[in-house]
Amino acid sequence: xxxxxxxxxxxxxxxxxxxxxxxxxxxxxxxxxxxxxxxxxxxxxxxxxxxxxxxxxxxxxxxxxxxxxxxxxxxxxxxxxxxxxxxxxxxxxxxxxxxxxxxxxxxxxxxxxxxxxxxxxx
Amino acid sequence: xxxxxxxxxxxxxxxxxxxxxxxxxxxxxxxxxxxxxxxxxxxxxxxxxxxxxxxxxxxxxxxxxxxxxxxxxxxxxxxxxxxxxxxxxxxxxxxxxxxxxxxxxxxxxxxxxxxxxxxxxxxxxxxxxxxxxxxxxxxxxxxxxxxxxxxxxxxxxxxxxxxxxxxxxxxxxxxxxxxxxxxxxxxxxxxxxxxxxxxxxxxxxxxxxxxxxxxxxxxxxxxxxxxxxxxxxxxxxxxxxxxxxxxxxxxxxxxxxxxxxxxxxxxxxxxxxxxxxxxxxxxxxxxxxxxxxxxxxxxxxxxxxxxxxxxxxxxxxxxxxxxxxxxxxxxxxxxxxxxxxxxxxxxxxxxxxxxxxxxxxxxxxxxxxxxxxxxxxxxxxxxxxxxxxxxxxxxxxxxxxxxxx
Ligand SMILES: Cc1cc2nc3c(=O)[nH]c(=O)nc-3n(C[C@H](O)[C@H](O)[C@H](O)COP(=O)(O)OP(=O)(O)OC[C@H]3O[C@@H](n4cnc5c(N)ncnc54)[C@H](O)[C@@H]3O)c2cc1C
Ligand code: SF4
Numbered sequence: 001x002x003x004x005x006x007x008x009x010x011x012x013x014x015x016x017x018x019x020x021x022x023x024x025x026x027x028x029x030x031x032x033x034x035x036x037x038x039x040x041x042x043x044x045x046x047x048x049x050x051x052x053x054x055x056x057x058x059x060x061x062x063x064x065x066x067x068x069x070x071x072x073x074x075x076x077x078x079x080x081x082x083x084x085x086x087x088x089x090x091x092x093x094x095x096x097x098x099x100x101x102x103x104x105x106x107x108x109x110x111x112x113x114x115x116x117x118x119x120x121x122x
Numbered sequence: 123x124x125x126x127x128x129x130x131x132x133x134x135x136x137x138x139x140x141x142x143x144x145x146x147x148x149x150x151x152x153x154x155x156x157x158x159x160x161x162x163x164x165x166x167x168x169x170x171x172x173x174x175x176x177x178x179x180x181x182x183x184x185x186x187x188x189x190x191x192x193x194x195x196x197x198x199x200x201x202x203x204x205x206x207x208x209x210x211x212x213x214x215x216x217x218x219x220x221x222x223x224x225x226x227x228x229x230x231x232x233x234x235x236x237x238x239x240x241x242x243x244x245x246x247x248x249x250x251x252x253x254x255x256x257x258x259x260x261x262x263x264x265x266x267x268x269x270x271x272x273x274x275x276x277x278x279x280x281x282x283x284x285x286x287x288x289x290x291x292x293x294x295x296x297x298x299x300x301x302x303x304x305x306x307x308x309x310x311x312x313x314x315x316x317x318x319x320x321x322x323x324x325x326x327x328x329x330x331x332x333x334x335x336x337x338x339x340x341x342x343x344x345x346x347x348x349x350x351x352x353x354x355x356x357x358x359x360x361x362x363x364x365x366x367x368x369x370x371x372x373x374x375x376x377x378x379x380x381x382x383x384x385x386x387x388x389x390x391x392x393x394x395x396x397x398x399x400x401x402x403x404x405x406x407x408x409x410x411x412x413x414x415x416x417x418x419x420x421x422x423x424x425x426x427x428x429x430x431x432x433x434x435x436x437x438x439x440x441x442x443x444x445x446x447x448x449x450x451x452x453x454x455x456x457x458x459x460x461x462x463x464x465x466x467x468x469x470x471x472x473x474x475x476x477x478x479x480x481x482x483x484x485x486x487x488x489x490x491x492x493x494x495x496x497x498x499x500x501x502x503x504x505x506x507x508x509x510x511x512x513x514x515x516x517x518x519x520x521x522x523x524x525x526x527x
Contacts, residue, residue, distance in 0.1 A: 007316040009173045010422060014315075014498065048320060051168045051181055052296055053268060062271040065167035065183050074324060081296050095187050113167065114183035 001026075004042055006035045015039055047071035051113070054084055054099060059091035059116040066099050070108045080104060091118040125151040125201075126441050127434075128217055128230040130208045130383075133161020134423045135414025135430035136236035137189040142434025143234070144199035148441055151228060152193075152200060153219055155207040159193065160186030161238055162415075163423065165265045168289050174424035185423060211235075211383060215409060232409045232437045235384060235397065236430060239377035239415035247281075247335070247375065251348075254340030260286045260374035267297060275370030279347050280304045281335055284502065285313035285421070287374030292321035294372070302366050303328045305335060305349050307356050310481055312502050314421075334358060335371075344369050379416045393460035394418035400448045400465040401472050403433030404440070411437040418462035418475065421504045425475065429462075432473075455523035457482065459501060466520050472509040477501050478524050485524040490514045495527070 001016040015029045017039055024043070030036055041047050049071050053063040072080060080103065089099050093116045100110035127143045129136045132154035140152040158164065163171070166182030173179050176188070193200055206221035217228045241259040256275055258266070260282070266272045278294050280287050283306035291301045304322060309332045311318050322329055330349060336358050337348040351362040379396030389406035391398040396419075397405050397412040404411050413433035414426045436446070449467030454460055454476070462475040474489065482499040492513040496505065514520060 005315045005319055007320045009179055010170050010314065010316065011173070012314050012316040046324075048324065049169050049179075050296070053167060053271075055271070061269065063269065065181060065268065067167075067169060067181055077296075077324075081298075095184055113181040114164075115187060 004039065006030060006038045007048075008034050008038050019043070041071075046074040048074050048077065050077060050080060052081065052084055054087045054089055054110075056093060056116050057088050057090050058118050059089075059093065060119050061114075061116050064089055064093045064099075064116045065113045066110050067113050068103065068108050069111050072103070072106045072108050076104055076106065084110070089116075091116050123151070123226060123228045125149050125228060125230050127151070127232050127234060127437055128153070128208075128228060129234045129236060129434075130211075130217075131161065131236040131238055131414075131416075132156075132159035132202065132204070133236060133238050133414060134163060134185070134189070134426045135238070135416075135433075136161070136234065137186075137193060138427045138430030139234040139236060139411075139413055139434035139437070140200050141189070141192050141196060142431045143438045144196040146435070146438035146442070148199065148438050150200045151203060151230070153203045153206045153208050155205070157205050159190055159202060159204065162261070165261070165268045166289075167268050168293070171423050174422065175427055182423075189427075208383070211387060211410075213387070231441045232411065234403070234430075234433050234437050235405075235410060235412040235416060236414045236433075237380040237383065237416045239419055240380050241373075242376045242378055244373055247373070249335050249338055251338040252340050254338070254342055254344045256340065256344030256369050257338065257371045258373070260290045260372055263290060263372050264293070267293060273297065273299070274372075275299060275344075275368075277302060277368045278370035278372055279335075279349075279366050279368045280372045280374065282306065282374035282376070283308075283311045283313055283318075283329060283331075284374055284376070285317050287372070288313050288317040288321040290372055290374060291327050292325060294370075295325045295327065299370070301325070301327050302368060303330055303349075305330045305333045307332065307334045307352055310500065314503065336363065338371065340369075344371055347371055377415060377419045379419065381416060384410065384412075388412075391418075391460075391464045393454060394462060394464070396462075398464040399462070400446075400467045401432075401463045402436035402446055402467055402469060403429065403463075404436060404446065404448060404467070406448060408445070409440065411440075418460065420462075420475070421502075425504070425506065428473070450517060450519050452520045452522060455521045457485065457524040457526065458522050461522050466514060468511060468514070471511050472514060472520075474507050474509055474522065476505050476522055476524075478505070482524065482526060484527045486527050488521075488523045488525060490517050490520055496524075499524070
């Protein structure tokens with residue numbers, strides 16, 4: 001049996017599985033069904049949620065933290081980081097605001113994970 | 123100024139405690155020296171928070187924001203003082219605080235101390251060599267990058283493979299800083315396996331186990347770090363030295379509970395080095411309760427929140443006239459490095475947190491009349507079990523043991 005660790009949540013289930021003819025024939029150790037889809041992705045196209053931050057204009061902080069609302073393919077992460085560096089958000093920003101839609105055509109959005117108020121320009 | 127409950131520190135533990143006390147209709151003051159509430163959560167922009175408590179995975183700032191909203195909802199009962207440092211706590215239940223408005227005194231009926239932890243500094247490692255700039259603790263580097271938008275360097279080496287060290291390795295890499303490796307003196311990684319995968323392996327960052335930094339060099343800015351393998355006693359092995367040309371060294375070598383303010387008021391636990399507490403959150407001084415990383419270093423914020431709530435609840439009962447004893451001692455036995463809490467007062471079931479001493483493939487946990495088996499234990503992953511009150515009846519101490527099977 002092969003072994004991988006599910007990284008979808010801090011439970012970090014150790015999943016044991018066997019592949020025959022390119023098909024997963026047995027799986028054990030995942031504490032929830034998401035572990036199975038993680039395993040499938042991991043064998044085909046590994047994906048990760050990417051937490052990072054983007055610049056804010058007129059905000060009380062220089063940065064707003066963001067994340068991809070769903071995992072994106074791992075191989076796109078360097079490209080994603082290049083793109084995200086060009087992005088600026090305009091304050092105010094609220095938790096959950098979409099900062100970037102359908103990033104790199106993945107169908108995944110980048111959302112704010114922090115509230116940044118606007119500085120009083122008055 | 124007067125209040126029923128004074129909460130010191132508005133991190134995850136303090137916020138949960140304040141809300142729990144407000145739910146019992148008490149008047150609460152929560153003092154936070156930072157300009158916002160949330161504590162360490164504000165700078166932990168990675169995901170991995172809240173899975174137990176909210177059943178979804180949040181980033182640190184999102185987790186903090188949920189509790190901040192609740193603090194607002196109880197604004198009638200809770201006075202939130204930010205930019206407000208508690209300077210001293212006195213035996214007569216008064217506290218001395220300083221805020222932008224100046225110094226003032228507060229009289230309270232109970233205190234919930236939730237001051238978190240501080241990072242072990244570079245000096246404590248006693249590494250020989252120069253003292254150039256470019257050496258940061260992980261928390262400081264994290265704050266500079268995630269909140270202040272400052273780049274810390276170009277090429278970095280990380281010391282310590284705990285979760286914080288590994289998360290910083292990924293963070294630096296994503297920000298375009300080349301991370302040449304993570305150095306760990308233990309023979310196994312200090313943090314969760316998921317972080318070994320998603321923070322190191324995903325980015326091909328080498329992990330040097332059983333290794334340590336033996337020298338740092340640089341006149342103004344850091345230029346070179348020498349790493350060597352260590353033997354079982356963590357002594358560097360001559361001839362194994364490797365040189366890394368880096369301008370940045372990030373240290374993630376552990377957190378220490380912040381206890382200084384209470385030094386002469388309460389007892390500490392020698393294993394956790396934090397405030398010794400009962401399962402009610404009560405310390406050895408009956409009006410002082412404590413929760414969160416100032417009591418023991420917790421892996422997950424979810425646990426910290428629960429302990430904060432517990433301390434808030436019992437502190438409220440105390441203010442309302444309930445009295446409970448500290449209870450019987452909880453003693454780490456075979457293969458157990460530390461436990462939290464440190465005393466068991468028979469008022470409820472016991473939620474017990476513990477760390478094992480070494481990695482174990484299979485182990486049987488024995489606590490009073492309670493047994494449970496575990497697989498794949500490592501010291502870096504805290505074990506949490508709920509032990510029913512009846513399994514702990516008629517004991518004069520609770521020994522916690524992990525038998526190898
Ligand atoms: C870098 C890092 C990464 C982590 N990653 C994860 C993760 O992925 N998942 C997870 O679940 N958990 C994670 N944790 C653990 C979790 O975040 C912490 O255990 C938890 O947030 C600690 O909360 P706390 O309230 O005990 O302490 P803190 O958040 O440190 O709060 C203590 C507060 O008290 C204030 N304070 C201290 N002294 C005074 C005083 N005298 N007067 C006024 N205020 C004072 C401080 O300013 C601070 O705001 C991580 C921790 C760290 C450090
Ligand atoms: S299998 Fe489910 S419970 Fe286990 S780590 Fe993955 S997501 Fe978490």
